[in-house]
Amino acid sequence: MVAPQKFTEFIEANADRFIDRLGEAIAIPSISGDASRRGDVVKMAHWLEAQLNKYGVKTEKVPLGTQQLEGKTLDLPPAILGRIGDDPKKKTILIYGHFDVQPANKSDGWDTEPFTMHYDKASGKIMGRGSTDDKGPILGWLNVLDAHSTLGLDLPVNLRFCFEGMEESGSEGLDDLIASEAAKKDGWFAGVDAVCISDNYWLNTRTPCLTYGLRGIAYYQIIISGPGSDLHSGIYGGAVYEPMTALIALMGKLVTQDGHILIPGVYDGIATADANELKKYEELDYSIDDLEGAAGGKIANSSERITVLMGRMRNPSLSLHGIEGAFSGVGCKTVIPAHVAGKFSLRLVPPQTPDDITKKVIAYVESEFAKLNTRLNMKVEYMHGGKPWVADIEHWNFEAAKKATEAVYLQTPNYTREGGSIPVTLPFADNLGVNVLLLPMGRADDGAHSTNEKLDVSNFINGSKLLGTYLYEVAEITQTA
Amino acid sequence: MVAPQKFTEFIEANADRFIDRLGEAIAIPSISGDASRRGDVVKMAHWLEAQLNKYGVKTEKVPLGTQQLEGKTLDLPPAILGRIGDDPKKKTILIYGHFDVQPANKSDGWDTEPFTMHYDKASGKIMGRGSTDDKGPILGWLNVLDAHSTLGLDLPVNLRFCFEGMEESGSEGLDDLIASEAAKKDGWFAGVDAVCISDNYWLNTRTPCLTYGLRGIAYYQIIISGPGSDLHSGIYGGAVYEPMTALIALMGKLVTQDGHILIPGVYDGIATADANELKKYEELDYSIDDLEGAAGGKIANSSERITVLMGRMRNPSLSLHGIEGAFSGVGCKTVIPAHVAGKFSLRLVPPQTPDDITKKVIAYVESEFAKLNTRLNMKVEYMHGGKPWVADIEHWNFEAAKKATEAVYLQTPNYTREGGSIPVTLPFADNLGVNVLLLPMGRADDGAHSTNEKLDVSNFINGSKLLGTYLYEVAEITQTA
Ligand SMILES: [Zn+2]
Ligand SMILES: [Zn+2]
Ligand SMILES: [Zn+2]
Ligand SMILES: [Zn+2]
Structure with a gap:
């Protein structure tokens, strides 16, 4: 029928x-x-x-x-x-x-x-x-x-x-x-x-x-504090631990340029694509040119079409979104921000869940922060999320x-x-x-x-x-x- | 008289x-x-x-x-x-x-x-x-x-x-x-x-x-671009090179947590303090408590008073001020910013000059950016400065x-x-x-x-x-x- x-x-x-x-x-x-x-x-x-x-x-x-x-x-x-x-x-x-x-x-x-x-x-x-x-x-x-x-x-x-x-x-x-x-x-x-x-x-x-x-999502912020208020970099630069320096170091330890997530255990249990699944990507009527056309720039992170498609659709990813509390305007400001919050999120795929990923993110960021050996304060906060x-x-x-x-x-x-x-x-x-x-x-x-x-x-x-x-x-x- | x-x-x-x-x-x-x-x-x-x-x-x-x-x-x-x-x-x-x-x-x-x-x-x-x-x-x-x-x-x-x-x-x-x-x-x-x-x-x-x-100053921004406009991290995360990821990596290569500047040649020609100069710092009526009291936090980057004083007064320093173009608000935004500018400045001491330091900054950031091996665009701009x-x-x-x-x-x-x-x-x-x-x-x-x-x-x-x-x-x- x-x-x-x-x-x-x-x-x-x-x-x-x-x-x-x-x-x-x-x-x-x-x-x-x-x-x-x-x-x-x-x-x-x-x-x-x-x-x-x-x-x-x-x-x-x-x-x-x-x-x-x-x-x-x-x-x-x-x-x-x-x-x-x-x-x-x-x-x-x-x-x-x-x-x-x-x-x-x-x-x-x-x-x-x-x-x-x-x-x-x-x-x-x-x-x-x-x-x-x-x-x-x-x-x-x-x-x-x-x-x-x-x-x-x-x-x-x-x-x-x-x-x-x-x-x-x-x-x-x-x-x-x-x-x-x-x-x-x-x-x-x-x-x-x-x-x-x-x-x-x-x-x-x-x-x-x-x-x-x-994909699901898990959104986080890393909050770093120390000074009582924003400091003048001329007066304090070189004498104090600076929250931005620590935050940038931590944000730099989350993901590589080509998108590999550095948080231990984050890929646990994710199945590799079988032949059947790979075939679905091969059959997709979507080229790297389509992606780059929509993105408005030649920025695909691989020249392999299947890799790019899987990066977009079926693999987890981590993006750094920005920093709250730092100077964000046009021009120059010679401030040492006192209290900064770095925002990032992961896109999740089965069997990842926000709960499980949050444990791994917190453990990793805390251990990396300890290695920095500053006298600043750090807190990782899970902000919201959803399962894949x-x-x-x-x-x-x-x-x-x-x-x-x-x-x-x-x-x-x-x-x-x-x-x-x-x-x-x-x-x-x-x-x-x-x-x-x-x-x-x-x-x-x-x-x-x-x-x-x-x-x-x-x-x-x-x-x-x-x-x-x-x-x-x-x-x-x-x-x- | x-x-x-x-x-x-x-x-x-x-x-x-x-x-x-x-x-x-x-x-x-x-x-x-x-x-x-x-x-x-x-x-x-x-x-x-x-x-x-x-x-x-x-x-x-x-x-x-x-x-x-x-x-x-x-x-x-x-x-x-x-x-x-x-x-x-x-x-x-x-x-x-x-x-x-x-x-x-x-x-x-x-x-x-x-x-x-x-x-x-x-x-x-x-x-x-x-x-x-x-x-x-x-x-x-x-x-x-x-x-x-x-x-x-x-x-x-x-x-x-x-x-x-x-x-x-x-x-x-x-x-x-x-x-x-x-x-x-x-x-x-x-x-x-x-x-x-x-x-x-x-x-x-x-x-x-x-x-x-x-101290003098030399203020810079590292501008990274690639996408035609801000992208949704759900749709593009994992498939493209992200300007923020590259920027954070570069900003993370400028200075260590305890303030050592990583730009090659930046310390060239700076005299070490002689006994006479060291004596001036020893005689200064200024304690780490004074500094931390004024800064509003226990954040001095050394327990040595002289080290902290020299860090503040006579050594060059590098501070990361913030990022223009990234998400900087309260809360969550799942954006991949298309165009970001990371701001930082160095405080200079003789014989450093903005001209000389600018050459070293540009050469270093460009070589570090090349190592990242992305398909993004990067430019380092000297914004303003003054001699020490x-x-x-x-x-x-x-x-x-x-x-x-x-x-x-x-x-x-x-x-x-x-x-x-x-x-x-x-x-x-x-x-x-x-x-x-x-x-x-x-x-x-x-x-x-x-x-x-x-x-x-x-x-x-x-x-x-x-x-x-x-x-x-x-x-x-x-x-x-
Ligand atoms: Zn005045
Ligand atoms: Zn005045
Ligand atoms: Zn809608
Ligand atoms: Zn709708």
């Missing part, structure tokens, strides 16, 4: 109407990080709920409590939970998306008003804040529901929805909601067989992606997405792991214990958090077909299995 | 009047760095010129051109040049001082109005902006002139004066003035035998000082100051070298080719550029006696020599 031709034809035929609907969604400036826009986030929740209801989805707006923002106590925007289909013979797929957006002002450098959709037919670009992150993908699901409802087609799977309005502001309240719903015997997530999240991007502008891994995640790409959830991609795009998808984090992935994987698929709609150059955010109309329309087709492929594979 | 008893008695007897006059000077907020106060700097110049004229000093207000400040073109405040005495049998001493002050607002944390003198009889403190830096010392000279004029006494030497109103703003215009006057056969500085500058401080709160050396200075303390100018100190304070002075710079010293020494003496009036805790700036009344009155007595000792020594 593949997706019925009339489904894909409907999507194609209704493209203009779908683009207009995306324009309606973009026009609601649902900026979760701006207290004065909280009403618009709630308005966006109502708009979305009404759309879902129109196509037969039962919904509940779940209050998530309050937050402190800009000195005010604000109600968090509600999450929207939804369900459609209860056929015990069908698989149940949980869909996640977020209806809040990043801030945007025309004066930031946008070519057009960010909250007025601008569809340029010549280039095929749908511009506007939220077009690709994450209103486009959410509306992709609405298009699928719309098609089935209008055409009187049964959905091939049962669907559950979890849409939130706080993703761009740390997904406040969502972890608790997922945990409590997952724990309920008859909750909204009961019977969910797999999860599908469309909230990331292709690796390039050409090739559809399935994303199966995310890798999904099984042999699972039917990924197989279905692969087949759907091949059917819609006539291309084998790139299998990618993301270097950064998509924080909701882990709570779903951990609490539901099911396979999670990241199925991006947009391209690498969409500019998700940037000016002139866009979604290509072909990604929107083909992406809508892809989401629907994926559901049919899920039904097909799991029926025959 | 020592100072006549009636001179010192006059100073003592007129203390209240002198304090009131200091109050008049403090009341003129002659802040050279504030465009809106430029009129007050000029007013202060007029006030000072009138005082000098009253005691028979011939003066000229010399225009110094214009400057750009806060977007306006402003006339620089005039310098005041003065002369009194033309006896070819007498030595001619050039006096320098500055009549401008640092900014000050009560809201900065002052206990009293900064531009209203507050004389607390109980503690003996004369509080107010400029009390010690540098109006107190200038008024010390007025007190000497006042005494001689009122008592009908001849001055024991010929005096020349150079007072400026831009010291706190880089002494703009002064270098050119000194150079051009020094070049004139019959200029204001013709026949000057030695210079006396009162614009620094005792090393502690107990012991008068003669200062005979200043050391005076001959066997010269009659210092001998006279020593005898005067013993006569007034009944103490042998500390011979100090300052770690920082007093920029006017070098132009006088270089252009006039004569001995320059730094003869401080105030104490280490006066808070020159800080809140609650003060001058102890005993330092003001004894300091005025000291300045006059010094002139008599000059006459005495040079007559018998």
